Amino acid sequence: MTALVEATEMVFRRPGGYALRIPSFSISAGEAVAVLGASGSGKSTLLDLVGGVVRPTSGSLSLFEQSTLDLSYRALDRLRGENVGVIFQEHNLLPFATVYQNVALGVQFSRVRRERVIAPSLSEEITRLLRAMDLDANSLMHRPAHTLSVGQRQRVAAARALLGQPPLIIADEPTSALDEGNQSRFMTLLQEARRSSGAALLFVTHDARLIDGFDQIISLDDPAPTEREDP
Amino acid sequence: MMLGVTLRSMLGRKLSLAMTVLTLALSVALFMTIERLRVAVRDSFDGTISGVDVLVGARGSDLGLLLYTAFQIGDASPSMRWSSFLEVEQDDRVGWAVPISLGDSHRGYRVVATTSAYFDHVRTGRDRPLGFTAKNEALLNGFGVVLGAQVARTLGYQIGAAITVQHGLASAGDSSHKHQPFIVTGILEPTGTPNDYSLFVHIRAFEAIHEGWNGSVPSQGPDRHAGAEDRLAIDLSGPEFEPSRMTAVYVGLKSKRRIFQFIEDIEDRSRKEPLTGVLPGITLSHLWVLVGSAENALLIFSVLIVVVALAGQMTLLVATQDLRRREIAIYRAMGAQPMTIAGLLVTESAVIGVVAAVAGVVLTLLGTWLAGQVLGGYLKLDLNAFMLTTSQAQALVAFISVSVLAGLIPAVMAYRSSLQDGMRARF
Numbered sequence: 171m172t173a174l175v176e177a178t179e180m181v182f183r184r185p186g187g188y189a190l191r192i193p194s195f196s197i198s199a200g201e202a203v204a205v206l207g208a209s210g211s212g213k214s215t216l217l218d219l220v221g222g223v224v225r226p227t228s229g230s231l232s233l234f235e236q237s238t239l240d241l242s243y244r245a246l247d248r249l250r251g252e253n254v255g256v257i258f259q260e261h262n263l264l265p266f267a268t269v270y271q272n273v274a275l276g277v278q279f280s281r282v283r284r285e286r287v288i289a290p291s292l293s294e295e296i297t298r299l300l301r302a303m304d305l306d307a308n309s310l311m312h313r314p315a316h317t318l319s320v321g322q323r324q325r326v327a328a329a330r331a332l333l334g335q336p337p338l339i340i341a342d343e344p345t346s347a348l349d350e351g352n353q354s355r356f357m358t359l360l361q362e363a364r365r366s367s368g369a370a371l372l373f374v375t376h377d378a379r380l381i382d383g384f385d386q387i388i389s390l391d392d393p394a395p396t397e398r399e400d401p
Numbered sequence: 402m403m404l405g406v407t408l409r410s411m412l413g414r415k416l417s418l419a420m421t422v423l424t425l426a427l428s429v430a431l432f433m434t435i436e437r438l439r440v441a442v443r444d445s446f447d448g449t450i451s452g453v454d455v456l457v458g459a460r461g462s463d464l465g466l467l468l469y470t471a472f473q474i475g476d477a478s479p480s481m482r483w484s485s486f487l488e489v490e491q492d493d494r495v496g497w498a499v500p501i502s503l504g505d506s507h508r509g510y511r512v513v514a515t516t517s518a519y520f521d522h523v524r525t526g527r528d529r530p531l532g533f534t535a536k537n538e539a540l541l542n543g544f545g546v547v548l549g550a551q552v553a554r555t556l557g558y559q560i561g562a563a564i565t566v567q568h569g570l571a572s573a574g575d576s577s578h579k580h581q582p583f584i585v586t587g588i589l590e591p592t593g594t595p596n597d598y599s600l601f602v603h604i605r606a607f608e609a610i611h612e613g614w615n616g617s618v619p620s621q622g623p624d625r626h627a628g629a630e631d632r633l634a635i636d637l638s639g640p641e642f643e644p645s646r647m648t649a650v651y652v653g654l655k656s657k658r659r660i661f662q663f664i665e666d667i668e669d670r671s672r673k674e675p676l677t678g679v680l681p682g683i684t685l686s687h688l689w690v691l692v693g694s695a696e697n698a699l700l701i702f703s704v705l706i707v708v709v710a711l712a713g714q715m716t717l718l719v720a721t722q723d724l725r726r727r728e729i730a731i732y733r734a735m736g737a738q739p740m741t742i743a744g745l746l747v748t749e750s751a752v753i754g755v756v757a758a759v760a761g762v763v764l765t766l767l768g769t770w771l772a773g774q775v776l777g778g779y780l781k782l783d784l785n786a787f788m789l790t791t792s793q794a795q796a797l798v799a800f801i802s803v804s805v806l807a808g809l810i811p812a813v814m815a816y817r818s819s820l821q822d823g824m825r826a827r828f
């Protein structure tokens with residue numbers, strides 16, 4: 171199996187003195203990886219690195235078999251657009267845009283990803299993905315996103331992350347605003363959908379109860395991978 | 402699709418955007434209406450007597466004579482002798498000479514006493530001859546009167562109508578030549594010049610009614626009770642109808658090269674009656690120099706108003722920028738380049754600019770139409786409302802460009818903050 175993400179001796183420093191160290195880390199195709207850690211431990215920072223928004227200060231990180239050292243930020247943006255579906259903790263959707271527009275946004279900035287849409291048409295694929303996330307596509311499709319419940323919004327965001335078959339989905343605590351019942355429902359739906367599309371998942375949470383069914387668990391609280399430096 | 406998203410995003414901010422667009426549109430309309438009026442005034446003035454080489458009148462101010470004779474502005478000029486007209490007419494260098502006598506009116510419209518040669522030689526606009534929308538052969542024979550387009554339209558006169566003229570320009574009063582009706586024999590095509598607001602009678606008929614009015618030769622005067630046909634057939638060629646004084650002469654020279662020599666001779670102090678020769682184009686250009694600074698001040702003001710409105714647009718875009726960082730973070734997460742995001746914001750400004758420009762044009766047409774209604778008759782302008790001048794079109798293009806440029810500032814801000822924020826909007 172080829173690794174989608176591979177890091178060795180990766181260090182990322184922020185100007186303020188914060189540093190994230192990851193000696194060794196990789197995500198294989200189709201793998202589900204959970205990242206645990208307390209607030210401020212660097213979970214979101216790790217997603218920034220994997221998403222290609224920032225580059226490691228030292229050490230190596232390769233994304234989709236390309237070393238980030240060799241890539242411009244422009245190329246990193248393109249790589250993310252093509253290969254990574256993103257789900258945030260909140261504010262995933264453009265409130266003024268329709269559900270359809272919000273999902274379609276997933277393939278808006280990458281031609282490669284748009285061409286990977288498998289169903290006969292974009293709207294059919296969006297319908298399929300909304301249904302996979304247990305949403306009533308017909309009634310929701312053309313509603314503005316701000317009229318949706320929080321749980322619905324997160325599932326729409328998941329549908330968008332899956333659109334265009336990206337090999338990797340990164341999710342930054344997408345369930346933290348949901349109640350317990352909704353949390354497990356969201357996890358189940360997301361896992362099922364990404365498994366059937368073959369996407370790997372990098373899932374950040376500080377809630378250890380959610381890590382059932384993950385292939386690999388990285389804990390950033392562990393003093394081994396991270397440490398704090400005083401300036 | 403991104404256009405759809407952008408439009409929805411703008412729809413979500415419709416109130417503030419609508420205010421901005423309205424401000425922009427009003428400023429554009431103000432500017433363009435002023436510009437339109439400026440151009441219309443100039444075109445109208447420059448085009449009023451474009452076929453006339455020299456305007457000859459009694460000794461006095463060039464501008465005063467020109468404004469009074471051709472544009473009905475200012476005080477009556479002193480009159481010149483008929484004999485002087487005959488001298489001018491007989492000058493070798495003169496191709497044609499048309500006498501003009503002013504002073505009477507019909508329901509507020511000026512009566513121009515002249516000869517039929519007026520219609521042959523006076524040009525308007527860019528050398529366009531005067532045309533008729535309706536006429537019968539009599540024209541200025543006898544007591545025939547030809548109406549300017551606007552006069553015919555507003556007063557609803559048609560060929561054959563009998564009208565009376567009045568002494569002076571007052572629209573009321575009893576000093577009318579009631580017993581000497583004129584018969585409408587022609588209606589001119591619209592020209593966008595004072596011609597539209599004038600009535601034309603023969604200078605001899607004009608003389609005849611004034612004789613009658615003076616009461617000096619009533620018995621010899623033409624039959625007051627003649628019918629329409631008869632009034633056109635009245636023979637006014639007798640010496641008793643030769644005017645003694647008149648206002649001015651429109652002159653066309655055989656060769657323009659001798660124009661200055663001709664004027665010098667006309668103005669020669671040793672003549673029996675020294676006259677004034679006016680070159681309409683040159684005298685008008687002096688006028689434009691005089692009014693130019695006022696015009697410029699007005700234009701600068703209206704440009705400043707547009708600038709203020711554009712600053713308002715920029716303020717709005719910058720102020721809402723913080724609120725849009727989430728939106729931008731989402732685009733970034735989907736792989737959008739910072740440049741793409743900057744492009745989206747510029748597109749938005751362009752949309753605002755274009756919508757404001759279109760709304761501005763609509764308001765301008767409305768404004769021009771209103772100005773035409775209110776000022777048209779007063780300034781004797783032809784404000785064709787549904788037309789944009791080149792200078793207006795240029796101004797529009799400039800406006801849209803600046804409006805797009807105004808969008809560059811928030812776009813650059815967005816570019817920077819999106820580099821900083823990455824996929825996460827931080828606030």
Ligand SMILES: Nc1ncnc2c1ncn2[C@@H]1O[C@H](COP(=O)(O)OP(=O)(O)OP(=O)(O)O)[C@@H](O)[C@H]1O
Binds near residue numbers: 213
């Ligand atoms: N843009 C930034 N500039 C400076 N420091 C930052 C920036 N973003 C994050 N940090 C710092 O980096 C560290 C890690 O932040 P990060 O957001 O990765 O934590 P996290 O594990 O995601 O926390 P949480 O669970 O609260 O989301 C924190 O100390 C934070 O203050």
Ligand SMILES: [Mg+2]
Binds near residue numbers: 213214215342
């Ligand atoms: Mg975080």
